[in-house]
Amino acid sequence: MILMVVPVILLRYSNTITPGLTFGIAAELPHSTATYVPNKNIETTQRIPNIPAYLQYNWGSNSSSHARIATVLRNMNYRDLVVNKTETATGYGVQLSTSTKISSFMQFFGQATYGKGIAQYINDLSGRGLSLVNDEENNGKMLPQEALGWFTQVQFNLSHAVFTTLGYSQAKIFPQLAPGDDNKYRYGQYVVGNVFYNIGTDFQLGLEYLWGNRVNIDSHKAAANRVQALMKFNF
Numbered sequence: 001m002i003l004m005v006v007p008v009i010l011l012r013y014s015n016t017i018t019p020g021l022t023f024g025i026a027a028e029l030p031h032s033t034a035t036y037v038p039n040k041n042i043e044t045t046q047r048i049p050n051i052p053a054y055l056q057y058n059w060g061s062n063s064s065s066h067a068r069i070a071t072v073l074r075n076m077n078y079r080d081l082v083v084n085k086t087e088t089a090t091g092y093g094v095q096l097s098t099s100t101k102i103s104s105f106m107q108f109f110g111q112a113t114y115g116k117g118i119a120q121y122i123n124d125l126s127g128r129g130l131s132l133v134n135d136e137e138n139n140g141k142m143l144p145q146e147a148l149g150w151f152t153q154v155q156f157n158l159s160h161a162v163f164t165t166l167g168y169s170q171a172k173i174f175p176q177l178a179p180g181d182d183n184k185y186r187y188g189q190y191v192v193g194n195v196f197y198n199i200g201t202d203f204q205l206g207l208e209y210l211w212g213n214r215v216n217i218d219s220h221k222a223a224a225n226r227v228q229a230l231m232k233f234n235f
Contacts, residue, residue, distance in 0.1 A: 020063070025053040032076040033120050034132035040140045041078050044086055048075035064101040069094070074117050074144075076132055082140030089132055091117020091144035107155040109167075117144030124171035124188045125149070146174040164195040175217050188214040196230075206230035 014024030030046035054070035074091040093115030100108045113122065119130035125147055135141040153167030172187035190212035197205045206229065213223035 020058045021056070022058075023053070023055045025051070027051060030074065030076070031120065032074075032078075032117070032131045033127065033129050034076075034078060034142065035129035035134065036078070037134045039081055040134060041080055041142055044077050044079040046077050048077065048088065050074050060101055065099060067096075067098045067100075069096055071095070072115070072118065072121075076117055076144065078132060078142050080140040080142075087141065089117065089142050089144050091115065091131065093118035093121065105157055107157070109153040109155070110151070112148075112150040114148045116146050119145055119147045119173065122147060122149035122171050125173065125185070128185060130173055130185070148172045148174075161198045162195065165193070167192045184217050186215050186217045188212065202234040204230070204232045206232075 010026045010028035012024060012026035014022060016022050027049040030048060030050050032046055034041075034043065036042055050072055052070065052072040054068055056066055056068040058066045072093045074093075076089050076091060077086055078089065079085070080087045093113060095111065095113040097111040098109070102108055117131050119125040119128065130145045130147065132142045133145050135143045149169075149171040151167060151169035153165055155163055155165045157163045168189070168191050170187060170189040173185060175184065175186065190210055192208065192210045194206060194208035199205065208228050208230075210226045210228075211223065212226075213221055215221040
C-alpha cells in the first residue's frame with residue numbers, strides 16, 4: 001500500500017446520512033514539507049488548518065464492501081525572502097478508494113490519490129520535500145507539487161485458514177523543479193505477492209516477495225527485490 005498514515009491533531013465530525021452512507025469533515029493541524037532555496041524562501045509556521053472530508057457508501061452483508069471519495073484542502077505557508085513576506089500556496093487532493101467483496105473466494109482493493117501539495121501523504125514521496133517546490137519563473141515564490149499515487153490488490157481466500165494477495169502500486173510526481181535538479185525522483189513502483197496461514201485464532205505465519213524500482217527525472221533508475229517472513233502470536 002502506498003498511502004501513508006500521517007499522525008496529526010484534528011477535530012472531526014462524522015454522521016450517517018442514510019443506512020450505508022456516511023460522511024465526515026475535519027480540521028487538522030497542518031504540516032508541510034518543502035524544498036527551499038537559500039536567499040529565496042524558508043520555512044515558517046503553518047497557520048491555516050487542513051480541511052479533509054469524505055463520503056462513503058457501504059454495501060453487502062456486514063458492510064463487507066465500500067467505496068469512498070475523500071478530499072483535502074491545504075493552505076501552506078512559507079516565507080518569501082525576496083519580498084520579506086509570508087505567502088500562502090493552496091494545495092488540494094482527491095482520493096477514490098474501494099474494498100469490494102467479489103465472492104467468498106475473492107476480495108478487490110483499490111485506491112487512487114491525485115492532487116497538488118499532498119506528497120507527504122504518499123508513502124514513497126513523504127520526506128522528500130515535495131509538497132512545495134521553488135517557482136523558477138517567480139523569484140521567491142513556491143508552487144504546490146503535483147503528485148499521483150495509486151494501488152490495486154486482489155486477495156484470494158484459498159481456504160478458511162489460508163489467503164494470498166497480489167498487488168501493484170505506483171507513486172509519481174509531475175516535476176516543477178529547476179533544470180539542475182535532474183537527479184530527483186520521478187516515479188516508483190512495486191509488485192508484491194504474499195501468502196498467510198492462520199494457525200488457529202491467535203497464531204499466524206506469512207511470507208512475502210516484493211519487487212520495486214525507482215526512476216529519476218534524468219531517467220536513471222534502480223530496482224530491488226525483497227523477501228520477508230512473518231510470525232505473529234496474539235495474547
